[in-house]
Amino acid sequence: xxxxxxxxxxxxxxxxxxxxxxxxxxxxxxGLLGELYSSYxxxxxxxxxxxxxxxxxxxxxxxxxxxxxVQDLKTHEVGNFKSWLHSVARNHCLMQxxxxxxxxxxxxxxxxxxxxxxxxxxxxxxxxxxxxxxxLGKCMQSxxxxxxxxxxxxxxxxKCYKDICIETGYDFNKVKSYIQNGKRNLKICMDRNGND
Amino acid sequence: MATINSQPEFGFDHFRRYRDGEMSAQEQHSxxxxxxxxxxxxxxYEGFLALNEDQIDYQSALESLRDTLNEQAKPExxxxxxxxxxxxxxxxxxxMSLYWFVFIINKNTSTQDVAFEMxxxxxxxxxxxxxxxxxxxxxxxASARPTPQKAYGNSPANTTTSEPVAAAAPAQEVQExxxxxxEESIAANDQEQISIVQTIPASATAAAALPSQAxxxxxxxxxxxxxxxxxxxxxxxxxxxxxxxxxSFQFYxxxxxxSAEQPGDVEVTFTVNADSTxxxxxxxxxxxxxxxxxxxxxxxxxxxxxxxxxxxxxxQTTVRIRFRNSN
Numbered sequence: 001x002x003x004x005x006x007x008x009x010x011x012x013x014x015x016x017x018x019x020x021x022x023x024x025x026x027x028x029x030x031g032l033l034g035e036l037y038s039s040y041x042x043x044x045x046x047x048x049x050x051x052x053x054x055x056x057x058x059x060x061x062x063x064x065x066x067x068x069x070v071q072d073l074k075t076h077e078v079g080n081f082k083s084w085l086h087s088v089a090r091n092h093c094l095m096q097x098x099x100x101x102x103x104x105x106x107x108x109x110x111x112x113x114x115x116x117x118x119x120x121x122x123x124x125x126x127x128x129x130x131x132x133x134x135x136l137g138k139c140m141q142s143x144x145x146x147x148x149x150x151x152x153x154x155x156x157x158x159k160c161y162k163d164i165c166i167e168t169g170y171d172f173n174k175v176k177s178y179i180q181n182g183k184r185n186l187k188i189c190m191d192r193n194g195n196d
Numbered sequence: 197m198a199t200i201n202s203q204p205e206f207g208f209d210h211f212r213r214y215r216d217g218e219m220s221a222q223e224q225h226s227x228x229x230x231x232x233x234x235x236x237x238x239x240x241y242e243g244f245l246a247l248n249e250d251q252i253d254y255q256s257a258l259e260s261l262r263d264t265l266n267e268q269a270k271p272e273x274x275x276x277x278x279x280x281x282x283x284x285x286x287x288x289x290x291x292m293s294l295y296w297f298v299f300i301i302n303k304n305t306s307t308q309d310v311a312f313e314m315x316x317x318x319x320x321x322x323x324x325x326x327x328x329x330x331x332x333x334x335x336x337x338a339s340a341r342p343t344p345q346k347a348y349g350n351s352p353a354n355t356t357t358s359e360p361v362a363a364a365a366p367a368q369e370v371q372e373x374x375x376x377x378x379e380e381s382i383a384a385n386d387q388e389q390i391s392i393v394q395t396i397p398a399s400a401t402a403a404a405a406l407p408s409q410a411x412x413x414x415x416x417x418x419x420x421x422x423x424x425x426x427x428x429x430x431x432x433x434x435x436x437x438x439x440x441x442x443x444s445f446q447f448y449x450x451x452x453x454x455s456a457e458q459p460g461d462v463e464v465t466f467t468v469n470a471d472s473t474x475x476x477x478x479x480x481x482x483x484x485x486x487x488x489x490x491x492x493x494x495x496x497x498x499x500x501x502x503x504x505x506x507x508x509x510x511x512q513t514t515v516r517i518r519f520r521n522s523n
Binding site: 067 | 206207208211217221222224225228229232234235236237239240241242243244246247250252254257258260261262264265266268269270
């Protein structure tokens, strides 16, 4: 009686992404995937525009990426959909750029999502977490002061860039890059400590 | 922290508010954090800034994208038709089959329950007397014809007869046959009384009501004729009909479908061939009367074959006979 629709349970919004993807893998219900994709469509459009810088091309790319999803998600089990989607979208655009203008650095097309990031690692294991917290303190000290201050204000005190600017007197873009670079350095430091 | 998957997605509206400084410090922080954690959001924000820089109307672009996506993601949804669609489809099918049963099936075998009182005299008389051999002579109206034989109550057909007939040789043959048969069946069924249930093709009844003076085809001429009731040969297509019309046929049955035992129903299906002969009898119903029912039909009035596009053609018809005990 499922086809009658009346007995079909509407997909409740809170259904986790992973579950929706697994339902899609089983049923191949494009409507379901469309629902999921629609919430990311603005993001994907933004990404495409960032790379392609052309409205129509970006629109086409958004739909082509959806078609790719329809195919790929039937067979692939994707752990972190968002990261995967970002990678798919970016690669699609870069491939398109490459086919038009032959030069785009290969290193651009790499699968960043493959490596687990700091946040994901943290939740893995309480002992690891404890160990990481110890090394975090050490690593924080190893950062240059601008980075350390910015990271402290941003992650610990949860201040926004603007407030950090006001508080520290740093330039807005500087704050942003201090945080980005500081975060990367921290990660490198943590990884090194983790391996020791 | 790992807030991924549990937050509402950021959209261009968030980006706009962030860019325009309309967000609270907390909101700003949360978006900034998301951008740091999720390259997807960071890239999209850069794209958003680029869109604004190039003064692209991203709202309408997104609108059209949403339409396209809905279009593409539709097939699965369209499978779930609303209940009323199924209901109306079902009622149409029901209506059609009802129509089919009532009008199409009944064309073949509509039933009409009639019981007549009738003398045992041969209704065939009228039939044979009137044998069409009249070489295209238009038939006079029934009322105008002499009626030397007994009047048969109901049937106007039976009031006709004995009209002088030219070239009546074949007609006499038929009459002889019919008379003999009838006598036999009457002899056999003396004691019993019948009522009949007769199946009448609707179209045949209609045709029979039409007076007709058109010449009959060769084959039809041998056995059939236009009777007063006008079992017609004119309509281009018709069903098989007994000579003299259904009423007189029923009358005949009522007098000849007799039973000395318990009453019973028999359905006799047979083919009225193009040359008015009857063949391929089959029976249904009360076994005891199978033989008798077939004999009754065989010995009964002649039949006018069905017509298709004006040409006589063999066609099956069904007659239901009720044998009833006279006691």
